[in-house]
Amino acid sequence: MNKSRLEAFSDGVFAIIITIMVLELKVPVGTSWDVLKPLMPVFGSYVLSFVFIAIYWVNHHHLMHTLKNVNSRVMWANMHLLFWLSLIPFVTGWMGVNNFDKVTVAVYGCVPILSGIAFTILTNEICRTYKEQTKLTKAIAKSNVKGIWSTILYAAAIPCALYIHPLLAAVLFISVSVMWIIPSKDIERALNDD
Amino acid sequence: MNKSRLEAFSDGVFAIIITIMVLELKVPVGTSWDVLKPLMPVFGSYVLSFVFIAIYWVNHHHLMHTLKNVNSRVMWANMHLLFWLSLIPFVTGWMGVNNFDKVTVAVYGCVPILSGIAFTILTNEICRTYKEQTKLTKAIAKSNVKGIWSTILYAAAIPCALYIHPLLAAVLFISVSVMWIIPSKDIERALNDD
Amino acid sequence: MNKSRLEAFSDGVFAIIITIMVLELKVPVGTSWDVLKPLMPVFGSYVLSFVFIAIYWVNHHHLMHTLKNVNSRVMWANMHLLFWLSLIPFVTGWMGVNNFDKVTVAVYGCVPILSGIAFTILTNEICRTYKEQTKLTKAIAKSNVKGIWSTILYAAAIPCALYIHPLLAAVLFISVSVMWIIPSKDIERALNDD
Amino acid sequence: MNKSRLEAFSDGVFAIIITIMVLELKVPVGTSWDVLKPLMPVFGSYVLSFVFIAIYWVNHHHLMHTLKNVNSRVMWANMHLLFWLSLIPFVTGWMGVNNFDKVTVAVYGCVPILSGIAFTILTNEICRTYKEQTKLTKAIAKSNVKGIWSTILYAAAIPCALYIHPLLAAVLFISVSVMWIIPSKDIERALNDD
Numbered sequence: 183m184n185k186s187r188l189e190a191f192s193d194g195v196f197a198i199i200i201t202i203m204v205l206e207l208k209v210p211v212g213t214s215w216d217v218l219k220p221l222m223p224v225f226g227s228y229v230l231s232f233v234f235i236a237i238y239w240v241n242h243h244h245l246m247h248t249l250k251n252v253n254s255r256v257m258w259a260n261m262h263l264l265f266w267l268s269l270i271p272f273v274t275g276w277m278g279v280n281n282f283d284k285v286t287v288a289v290y291g292c293v294p295i296l297s298g299i300a301f302t303i304l305t306n307e308i309c310r311t312y313k314e315q316t317k318l319t320k321a322i323a324k325s326n327v328k329g330i331w332s333t334i335l336y337a338a339a340i341p342c343a344l345y346i347h348p349l350l351a352a353v354l355f356i357s358v359s360v361m362w363i364i365p366s367k368d369i370e371r372a373l374n375d376d
Numbered sequence: 377m378n379k380s381r382l383e384a385f386s387d388g389v390f391a392i393i394i395t396i397m398v399l400e401l402k403v404p405v406g407t408s409w410d411v412l413k414p415l416m417p418v419f420g421s422y423v424l425s426f427v428f429i430a431i432y433w434v435n436h437h438h439l440m441h442t443l444k445n446v447n448s449r450v451m452w453a454n455m456h457l458l459f460w461l462s463l464i465p466f467v468t469g470w471m472g473v474n475n476f477d478k479v480t481v482a483v484y485g486c487v488p489i490l491s492g493i494a495f496t497i498l499t500n501e502i503c504r505t506y507k508e509q510t511k512l513t514k515a516i517a518k519s520n521v522k523g524i525w526s527t528i529l530y531a532a533a534i535p536c537a538l539y540i541h542p543l544l545a546a547v548l549f550i551s552v553s554v555m556w557i558i559p560s561k562d563i564e565r566a567l568n569d570d
Numbered sequence: 571m572n573k574s575r576l577e578a579f580s581d582g583v584f585a586i587i588i589t590i591m592v593l594e595l596k597v598p599v600g601t602s603w604d605v606l607k608p609l610m611p612v613f614g615s616y617v618l619s620f621v622f623i624a625i626y627w628v629n630h631h632h633l634m635h636t637l638k639n640v641n642s643r644v645m646w647a648n649m650h651l652l653f654w655l656s657l658i659p660f661v662t663g664w665m666g667v668n669n670f671d672k673v674t675v676a677v678y679g680c681v682p683i684l685s686g687i688a689f690t691i692l693t694n695e696i697c698r699t700y701k702e703q704t705k706l707t708k709a710i711a712k713s714n715v716k717g718i719w720s721t722i723l724y725a726a727a728i729p730c731a732l733y734i735h736p737l738l739a740a741v742l743f744i745s746v747s748v749m750w751i752i753p754s755k756d757i758e759r760a761l762n763d764d
Numbered sequence: 765m766n767k768s769r770l771e772a773f774s775d776g777v778f779a780i781i782i783t784i785m786v787l788e789l790k791v792p793v794g795t796s797w798d799v800l801k802p803l804m805p806v807f808g809s810y811v812l813s814f815v816f817i818a819i820y821w822v823n824h825h826h827l828m829h830t831l832k833n834v835n836s837r838v839m840w841a842n843m844h845l846l847f848w849l850s851l852i853p854f855v856t857g858w859m860g861v862n863n864f865d866k867v868t869v870a871v872y873g874c875v876p877i878l879s880g881i882a883f884t885i886l887t888n889e890i891c892r893t894y895k896e897q898t899k900l901t902k903a904i905a906k907s908n909v910k911g912i913w914s915t916i917l918y919a920a921a922i923p924c925a926l927y928i929h930p931l932l933a934a935v936l937f938i939s940v941s942v943m944w945i946i947p948s949k950d951i952e953r954a955l956n957d958d
Contacts, residue, residue, distance in 0.1 A: 187383055187437050189769055194391025194582075197776025201784065202395065204850050206403065209788065209857035213867040232850070236843045240836065243769050254434070254564065258557065261430045268398050268426070275403035285407040363840065370835065381577055381631055388585025388776075396589065400597065448628065448758065452751065455624045462592050462620070469597035479601040575771055575825050582779025590783065594791065642822065642952065646945065649818045656786050656814070663791035673795040 185252045188260060192242060195264050199271060200235045203228055206275040224278035227290075230355060231274040237362045238267060238297065241325070244369045245301075248318055249308050259307040263300040269293050287343040287351050291336050294355075298333035302326060317372040325369060332358045379446045382454060386436060389458050393465060394429045397422050400469040418472030421484075424549060425468040428488065431556045432461060435495070435519070438563045442512055443502050453501040457494035463487050481537035481545045485530050488549075492527035496520060511566040519563060526552045573640045576648060580630060583652050587659060588623045591616055594663040612666030615678075618743060619662040622682065625750045626655060629689070629713070632757045636706055637696050647695040651688035657681050675731035675739045679724050682743075686721035690714060705760040713757060720746045767834045770842060774824060777846050781853060782817045785810055788857035806860030809872075812937060813856040819944045820849060820879065823907070826951045827883075830900055831890050841889040845882040851875050869925035869933045873918050876937075880915035884908060899954040907951060914940045 207224055210217040242263075249256065273293050277286040305326050312319050335358050343351035401418055404411040436457075443450070467487050471480040499520050506513050529552050537545035595612055598605040630651075637644065661681050665674040693714050700707050723746050731739035789806055792799040824845075831838065855875050859868040887908050894901050917940050925933035 187387060187440075190384060190772060191387045191391055191433060191437075193769060193773045194388050194585075194776050195395055197582075197773055197780055198391055198395040200846075201777055201780040201850055202399065204854060205399075205784065205787075207854045209854060209861055211861055213862050213865045229847075232847055236840075239773060240839050240843075243839070246769075257434050257437070258430075261434075264394075265423075265426055268395055272398060272401045272403060279403055279405055280407050283407045381581060381634075384578060385581045385585055385627060385631075388582050388779075389589055391776075392585055392589040396593065399593075451628050451631070452624075455628075458588075459617075459620055462589055466592060466595045466597060473597055473599055474601050477601045575775060575828075578772060579775045579779055579821060579825075582776050583783055586779055586783040590787065593787075645822050645825070646818075649822075652782075653811075653814055656783055660786060660789045660791060667791055667793055668795050671795045 185246060185249055188252050188257060189246055192246075192260060192264065193239075195268070196235060196239045196242070199267055200232060200239075203231055203271045203274055206271065206278060223281045224275070227274045227278035227282070230352070230359075231270050233359050233363075234294065234355075235267065235270060237359060238301070241301070241362065244325075245305060245308060245322070248322060248369065249311070251311060253311075255307050256304070256311075259300070259304040263297060263304050266293055266297040266300050282348050282352065284343050284348045287348040288340045291339045291343065291351060291355070294336045294358075295333050298329055298336065302329050302333075305329070318369065321369040321372040328361070332361065379440060379443055382446050382451060383440055386440075386454060386458065387433075389462070390429060390433045390436070393461055394426060394433075397425055397465045397468055400465065400472060417475045418469070421468045421472035421476070424546070424553075425464050427553050427557075428549075429461065429464060431553060432491065432495070435556065438519075439495075439499060439502060439516070442516060442563065443505070445505060447505075449501050450498070450505075453494070453498040457491060457498050460487055460491040460494050476542050476546065478537050478542045481542040482534045485533045485537060485545060485549070488530045488552075489527055492523055492530065496523050496527075499523070512563065515563040515566040522555065526555065573634060573637055576640050576645060577634055580634075580648060580652065581627075583656070584623065584627045584630070587655055588620060588627075591619055591659045591662055594659065594666060611669045612663070615662045615666035615670070618740070618747075619658050621747050621751075622743075623655065623658060625747060626685065626689070629750070632713075633689075633693060633696060633710070636710060636757065637699070639699060641699075643695050644692070644699075647688070647692040651685060651692055654681055654685040654688050670736050670740065672731050672736045675736040676728045679727045679731060679739060679743070682724045682746075683721050686717055686724065690717050690721075693717070706757065709757040709760040716749065720749065767828060767831055770834050770839060771828055774828075774842060774846065777850070778817060778821045778824070781849055782814060782821075785813055785853045785856055788853065788860060805863045806857070809856045809860035809864070812934070812941075813852050815941050815945075816876065816937075817849065817852060819941060820883070823883070823944070826907075827887060827890060827904070830904060830951065831893070833893060835893075838886070838889050838893075841882070841886040845879060845886055848875055848879040848882050864930050864934065866925050866930045869930040870922045873921045873925060873933060873937070876918045876940075877915050880911055880918065884911050884915075887911070900951065903951040903954040910943065914943065 207221055207228065210221065270293055273286070273290045277283075277290045280286045305322060309319060309322060335354055339351040339354040342354060401415055401422065404415065464487055467480070467484045471477075471484045474480045499516060503513060503516060529548055533545040533548040536548060595609055595616065598609065658681055661674070661678045665671075665678045668674045693710060697707060697710060723742055727739040727742040730742060789803055789810065792803070852875055855868070855872045859865075859872045862868045887904060891901060891904060917936055921933040921936040924936060
């Protein structure tokens with residue numbers, strides 16, 4: 183059982199999710215600033231979600247790199263992750279067209295939590311296939327901790343959006359993203375060492 | 377003739393089918409519960425079909441894994457399968473926007489029957505390329521039997537939807553899905569043994 | 571320069587073209603036969619184009635299989651082919667929603683002609699990279715002749731649609747398709763012999 | 765760390781971008797010339813952008829061919845490029861439906877500038893991984909110079925569109941495209957020499 187198809191299928195889904203979000207930027211008739219203005223929040227939510235999906239792709243790439251054999255459990259854990267990610271275009275569009283309204287920001291925050299849980303499950307499922315502790319498994323475990331912290335921050339963003347201000351939630355979303363932009367340096371190093 | 381392009385093309389089609397279904401979840405303007413409520417059946421039908429396509433992908437992955445040489449017959453049997461699967465987004469959307477109306481559930485049930493027949497044809501076409509009985513061909517034959525049973529259950533779901541209750545049909549759909557979630561363990565084992 | 575990315579990119583485009591056509595089947599609200607009836611010609615045109623794209627994919631698969639080195643000329647000849655094929659969803663939809671009106675059938679017929687010419691150019695570009703006559707180059711040349719005949723038949727379909735009856739043109743389209751369903755058996759045989 | 769997934773994901777995104785642009789050609793009801801006429805500028809902008817994306821794909825293909833090891837920096841530089849390219853369908857559609865209005869042409873011109881900068885960053889990031897000057901690095905550097913010139917021409921096109929005539933800007937866009945249609949012959953030669 184090799185992993186090339188699992189990667190190819192996941193790449194296809196990632197590529198489609200990241201690209202169809204742009205369809206929510208409906209082409210307006212008219213060329214004045216007034217027709218572009220209502221698109222600004224939609225564009226802002228697009229940028230946020232593009233970075234979010236990009237981070238997931240980079241980490242998925244690193245994680246899959248460590249995988250040796252594919253089994254049914256890994257395949258379904260991966261499908262579970264892709265399911266939550268596939269909801270990103272919807273929540274992104276909803277948040278965008280409603281100008282970052284607090285309810286939409288709170289709902290948007292749920293998807294990263296569920297994706298984060300799914301990613302943790304996938305990581306654990308992959309770690310199960312390793313017999314012994316190596317640099318690599320330690321690096322994965324460390325990145326898993328980062329994942330759990332992100333999930334907690336996302337969970338904190340929901341009450342922030344609802345009871346304080348949606349902007350505070352957006353700041354939390356962005357800070358989690360920044361934390362992940364330099365992904366799994368440890369995994370990279372561990373893979374090079376092996 | 378190697379199979380990598382057949383897999384890559386199929387992966388592309390699977391990835392697009394599973395992802396464009398989410399476009400049927402039209403982004404609503406407004407943030408109250410009332411604007412989300414009509415989307416609930418659409419979301420329900422999306423989940424059902426996501427799992428359905430995921431099962432097909434996992435089984436397609438297993439089946440293709442056993443394939444050695446690609447010929448025109450296999451390519452066209454595969455195209456035939458992809459054709460029926462490509463109708464899933466339409467019937468899913470129709471069932472969703474009409475709130476699981478009995479007619480739409482019955483029509484939805486037709487696509488899995490036709491996909492099931494197409495999958496059986498593809499399996500047979502691939503088995504033809506094997507000369508001798510092995511653990512693998514036995515495992516494939518066994519999974520084929522499961523496929524025929526699923527088709528019968530789907531066929532039974534149609535009169536259930538029309539004359540008893542659409543919910544009963546949905547229960548039948550879900551039970552077939554559960555039956556397949558642990559896919560082809562035998563094929564996995566047979567491949568590892570070889 | 572290897573050909574894997576050329577194949578992967580083409581597979582992606584083929585997969586998207588074949589799948590987005592189904593989006594033209596707009597999901598209707600209502601469950602009576604009356605809401606499905608106007609979709610029938612759209613569905614008919616979808617089936618026609620699905621088979622058309624499938625034939626191109628199978629032949630592209632065979633042709634690329636014979637390719638050894640990729641250069642800029644081959645890449646651009648391939649892009650040219652993909653451009654004409656990318657117009658298929660538009661002409662398919664236009665023919666479908668206008669119930670196979672003679673003008674739309676004639677316009678539909680133009681795309682296969684231009685795709686046919688593009689495919690011939692691509693074939694010639696690939697043949698240029700061969701130094702000597704082999705079984706394979708003969709098989710490709712033979713398939714090229716079939717391509718030229720198809721183009722002539724498609725060209726004949728346009729006046730048929732405009733001045734006799736759109737149905738006659740559709741019959742011509744279908745007969746070309748049937749002629750290609752068993753693709754390049756000679757190429758398959760020549761590749762196996764090599 | 766191998767580059768196959770980076771290529772596969774990029775190919776997916778390129779394939780989707782190039783294909784979803786055709787969805788902006790909305791299928792009209794009616795078969796007279798009058799219903800097709802308003803689509804002509806949309807079609808024109810589609811052709812322009814198809815060629816633009818095709819050029820980027822060909823150059824991306826050449827550039828990636830020279831890459832040996834993938835690291836996080838290269839992955840993010842690539843994501844950055846894909847982000848700007850993903851805006852092409854929107855600006856193409858906007859320019860098309862507004863009949864090449866001067867404001868839309870100027871905005872359209874911004875995307876190639878930003879993509880050009882992103883491509884230069886990606887090239888530099890890849891060059892960093894080379895220790896010594898070879899024919900290849902010289903060829904890449906040369907193509908980089910061409911990239912900087914293109915960016916300058918695109919930048920010049922914006923005031924042309926706004927203050928002189930949109931058509932002049934279109935001529936500049938087309939001349940940059942022609943300059944790139946024969947891509948990186950030097951890279952091709954350098955790769956063959958190695």
